[in-house]
Amino acid sequence: MSEPAIQQPATTPPQPKKPSNLWMENFKNFYKKLRKNKAAMIGGFLILFFIIVAILGPFLTPHDPDTPDVVNKLQPPSAEHWFGTDHHGRDIFTRIIHGMSITLYVGFFSVILGATFGVLIGIVSGYYGGRTDSFLMRCMDVLLAFPGILLALAIVSVLGGSLRNVIIAVAIFSIPVFARIVRGSTLAVKKLEYVDAIKALGASDIRIIFKHILPNVTSPLIVQATLSIATAVLTAAGLSFLGLGAKPPTPEWGAMLSEGRNYLYSAPHVAFFPGIAIVLVVLAFNILGDGLRDALDPKMKK
Amino acid sequence: MQKELLKVTDLKQHFPIKGGVFGRTVNHVKAVDGVSFTIYEGETVSIVGESGCGKSTTGRSILRLDEPTSGQVEFDGKDLLAFSKRQMRKNRKDMQVIFQDPYASLNPRQTVRQILKEAMTIQNAVPKEKQDERVIELMETVGLGKHQIDRYPHEFSGGQRQRIGIARALSVDPQIIICDEAVSALDVSIQAQVINLLKKLQREFNLTYLFISHDLGVVRHISDRIIVMYLGKIVEIADKKSLFSNPQHPYTKSLLSAIPSVNPDQKRERIILTGDVPSPIDPPTGCRFHTRCPFATERCATETPELRTSDYMKDGHQAACHYIEEIESGLHQVKQ
Numbered sequence: 001m002s003e004p005a006i007q008q009p010a011t012t013p014p015q016p017k018k019p020s021n022l023w024m025e026n027f028k029n030f031y032k033k034l035r036k037n038k039a040a041m042i043g044g045f046l047i048l049f050f051i052i053v054a055i056l057g058p059f060l061t062p063h064d065p066d067t068p069d070v071v072n073k074l075q076p077p078s079a080e081h082w083f084g085t086d087h088h089g090r091d092i093f094t095r096i097i098h099g100m101s102i103t104l105y106v107g108f109f110s111v112i113l114g115a116t117f118g119v120l121i122g123i124v125s126g127y128y129g130g131r132t133d134s135f136l137m138r139c140m141d142v143l144l145a146f147p148g149i150l151l152a153l154a155i156v157s158v159l160g161g162s163l164r165n166v167i168i169a170v171a172i173f174s175i176p177v178f179a180r181i182v183r184g185s186t187l188a189v190k191k192l193e194y195v196d197a198i199k200a201l202g203a204s205d206i207r208i209i210f211k212h213i214l215p216n217v218t219s220p221l222i223v224q225a226t227l228s229i230a231t232a233v234l235t236a237a238g239l240s241f242l243g244l245g246a247k248p249p250t251p252e253w254g255a256m257l258s259e260g261r262n263y264l265y266s267a268p269h270v271a272f273f274p275g276i277a278i279v280l281v282v283l284a285f286n287i288l289g290d291g292l293r294d295a296l297d298p299k300m301k302k
Numbered sequence: 303m304q305k306e307l308l309k310v311t312d313l314k315q316h317f318p319i320k321g322g323v324f325g326r327t328v329n330h331v332k333a334v335d336g337v338s339f340t341i342y343e344g345e346t347v348s349i350v351g352e353s354g355c356g357k358s359t360t361g362r363s364i365l366r367l368d369e370p371t372s373g374q375v376e377f378d379g380k381d382l383l384a385f386s387k388r389q390m391r392k393n394r395k396d397m398q399v400i401f402q403d404p405y406a407s408l409n410p411r412q413t414v415r416q417i418l419k420e421a422m423t424i425q426n427a428v429p430k431e432k433q434d435e436r437v438i439e440l441m442e443t444v445g446l447g448k449h450q451i452d453r454y455p456h457e458f459s460g461g462q463r464q465r466i467g468i469a470r471a472l473s474v475d476p477q478i479i480i481c482d483e484a485v486s487a488l489d490v491s492i493q494a495q496v497i498n499l500l501k502k503l504q505r506e507f508n509l510t511y512l513f514i515s516h517d518l519g520v521v522r523h524i525s526d527r528i529i530v531m532y533l534g535k536i537v538e539i540a541d542k543k544s545l546f547s548n549p550q551h552p553y554t555k556s557l558l559s560a561i562p563s564v565n566p567d568q569k570r571e572r573i574i575l576t577g578d579v580p581s582p583i584d585p586p587t588g589c590r591f592h593t594r595c596p597f598a599t600e601r602c603a604t605e606t607p608e609l610r611t612s613d614y615m616k617d618g619h620q621a622a623c624h625y626i627e628e629i630e631s632g633l634h635q636v637k638q
Contacts, residue, residue, distance in 0.1 A: 134325075193407040196367050197467070201474065202394035203424050211420075215411050 040291015110170035118178025126186030185217035230285035313373035351531035398471035402483035404463035461492035
């Protein structure tokens with residue numbers, strides 16, 4: 001009829017409970033849920049692998065990424081040149097490995113930059129409401145009205161093409177996304193009674209925002225950041241492809257793709273491998289982002 | 303003569319309703335519409351009324367958690383509404399609040415120690431090196447164990463969380479605590495514990511309570527004086543004894559007649575109200591209760607009754623009805 005009583009040694013003395021760590025506990029729970037999502041785990045491990053490659057790779061590659069070797073130009077993949085060589089005879093595999101750090105650097109930095117501003121705008125907007133909110137959100141709407149790549153393109157053409165400006169451009173176009181998400185969560189959190197309680201204690205707005213609201217809006221933020229990195233990588237590659245980003249001979253994937261375009265018939269591998277590299281990185285971040293969303297969303301709890 | 307601690311005069315809280323293309327203010331929800339009362343040091347005053355009558359809003363307005371539309375709130379002789387935000391923050395030390403929902407009123411990411419220490423730090427109530435000691439002392443005061451100091455809110459039960467909320471309110475040594483439905487979310491046995499705790503604390507620290515509740519049983523147990531609100535206005539103020547034994551306003555009568563009697567032989571006249579509470583956006587003219595009042599006449603629909611007292615009513619008992627004497631003497635009968 002009934003299930004057997006919970007098997008617990010009834011004689012355990014009431015042990016002084018160790019101060020439990022909420023963060024560790026949350027992380028464990030979260031990891032448990034994430035582990036069930038195979039795609040997300042694959043995405044996560046791929047990213048980990050990419051990061052290791054970006055750091056250690058350049059020391060292990062046999063060729064120099066920038067030295068031309070015209071005798072061996074446009075070689076197909078071989079044991080010597082795994083991914084073949086480009087029109088200057090440079091080893092594509094080496095260049096992709098060296099380009100990894102550039103791609104990740106652009107992705108992470110632009111998102112960190114964009115998220116910082118986006119979070120500030122969103123939290124101020126949501127917390128203060130009223131006119132401040134209307135003004136900031138209309139500004140965000142203006143930014144959102146442009147298609148992402150077009151906005152980035154405009155910004156880079158104003159600032160001039162360089163990797164730094166690509167980062168700035170991508171950061172700017174990811175601001176509104178963060179601002180909106182954080183504003184929404186802030187609106188929800190600020191209605192909770194503990195915010196009122198701390199206000200009744202006389203806490204300053206700064207304290208309320210940073211100590212009580214910000215920590216409670218982080219989960220949607222993490223998800224959005226992961227997904228934004230994928231977009232950032234793609235946009236940065238797009239800009240470089242159009243010649244507005246990294247300057248040759250920097251082994252930037254978008255730029256490599258652009259160079260390979262001219263030999264698409266005679267030597268497709270020149271464009272193929274950088275393309276695949278971009279796809280893999282973007283895909284990895286996207287599936288990790290989706291998995292994180294499922295794992296962090298309390299409504300998905302089973 | 304007792305000292306006046308909190309004096310509220312003609313407090314109004316109207317919330318704008320935005321509408322239209324440019325978010326114009328199209329109307330107002332008149333949540334609290336001209337409420338005046340005084341609370342003396344050391345007493346417990348309750349505000350009762352049904353949902354949406356503005357009792358919680360009154361509490362929040364007094365604390366300036368929502369900025370009131372107009373009126374005056376004097377605390378200990380200081381005009382609270384005249385303070386700038388910064389001055390107000392300093393003065394919040396004296397007035398604390400305990401909320402209804404023990405699950406939402408504590409930050410899930412802070413331990414008890416952090417919650418209480420933060421409260422002390424904000425108001426500089428206790429020097430840094432003595433804070434830990436004080437935290438433990440407070441926890442013992444509200445009936446929590448020392449060993450629970452580093453636990454997070456989710457590790458506590460509802461009643462225990464409410465105790466943490468009480469400890470947080472006490473941590474800055476307030477003079478008045480506003481209990482906004484402080485026990486409504488707890489089950490009955492825990493309610494009794496928390497109420498007894500509140501009473502004990504009142505004796506120990508000479509606290510004054512403004513107790514906001516819809517539960518007449520709880521109110522009867524804890525209060526000295528009771529304020530009955532209906533649709534943003536006070537309909538009756540009286541000390542506990544007069545109110546329960548001799549309610550004057552028809553609304554109070556019907557409210558009290560809804561309490562089940564313990565004695566089955568005792569016949570009581572049950573006044574059953576029909577209809578819903580009218581909308582506070584567009585409240586009825588005259589007496590706000592006239593749409594549902596069994597005694598209402600045409601005069602009630604046009605003239606707004608003020609709070610007043612009559613010869614036979616004792617100890618500052620006041621009600622806002624045109625016909626208190628007639629109803630009392632039986633001259634004014636319920637319309638059939």
